[in-house]
Amino acid sequence: MVDQRPGYMSPGFRTPGDKVHQRSSRAAAVRRRKIGLVVALVVIAAVAVVTAFVWPGFARQEAEPLPDVTVTAAPPTPTAEPADLPEDATELLSSMPGSVLQLVRLEAAEDTGFEEDTEAVEAWGLTYGDGSDGGAEVAFRVGQWADADAAGEVHGALLEAAGDTTAEGDVTVGGEVVGTYAVTPGEQPGTSVVTWRNDTVVLQARGPEQLVQDFYQAFPL
Structure with missing residues (x-):
């Protein structure tokens, strides 16, 4: 029997207002779950960023340093033609190069003083320059002696007369030591003298x- 008292509602009976209230509650719960999901995703993303870039910094890889690049300039080349050698040039004189770096042979003449003072078999004086008016020049002399001992004595005397050496070392040909070289100051400031021996x-x-040191380094004999 159903109670007919005014205002009484059966426990199993729901009014339209109850249905609206239930739908509102479900919608609010869905919104809360969505908001919670968004917050969780934001937290996860923040943790990923901190882990990658702050600690321990997996994504913050430092760039590898670029290797040093050494650019080597091409050696200078002559712009002038070397002077011709005499038709009766000896084997020693003929072995003197026509050019060394940007310098060319300007003249060649017999060095009689070298021959007389040191009893050289033969001796020559040459001048190398770039061929321009007032251009830098290298004064060069070469002599040959009967044996290595005689050549060694002359080499030693030249070094003693030149003064204190600023650099010295071995002269090698094909990996074999054939003599020594030495760099000494020239008579004028800013000049040098390089003296070396190759056997005789x-x-x-x-x-x-x-210039004179570069000349020596590039000289083929």
Whole structure:
């Protein structure tokens, strides 16, 4: 029997207002779950960023340093033609190069003083320059002696007369030591003298400090 008292509702009976209230509650719960999911995703993303870039920094890889690049300039080349050698040039004179770096042979003449003072078999004086008016030049002399001992004595005497050495070392040909070289100051400031020996041949170059040293380094004998 159903109670007919005014205002009484059966426990199993729901009014339209109850249905609206239930739908609102479910919608609010869905919104809360969505908000919670968004917050969780934001937290996860923040943790990933901190882990990658702050600690321990997996994504913050430092760039590998670029290797050092050494650019080597091409050696200078001559712009002038070397002077011709005499038709009766000896084997020693013929072995003197027509050019060394940007310098060319300007003249070649017999060095009679070298021959008379040191009893050289033969001796020559040459001048190398770039061929321009007033250009830098290297004064060069070369002599050959009967044996290595005689050449060694002349080489030693030249070094003693030149003064204190600023650099010295071995002269090698094909990995074999054939003599020594030495760099000494020139008579004028900013000049140098390089004296070296190759077995029975003694050579000497004079000129501007850096130029004469480059000349020696590039000289083929």
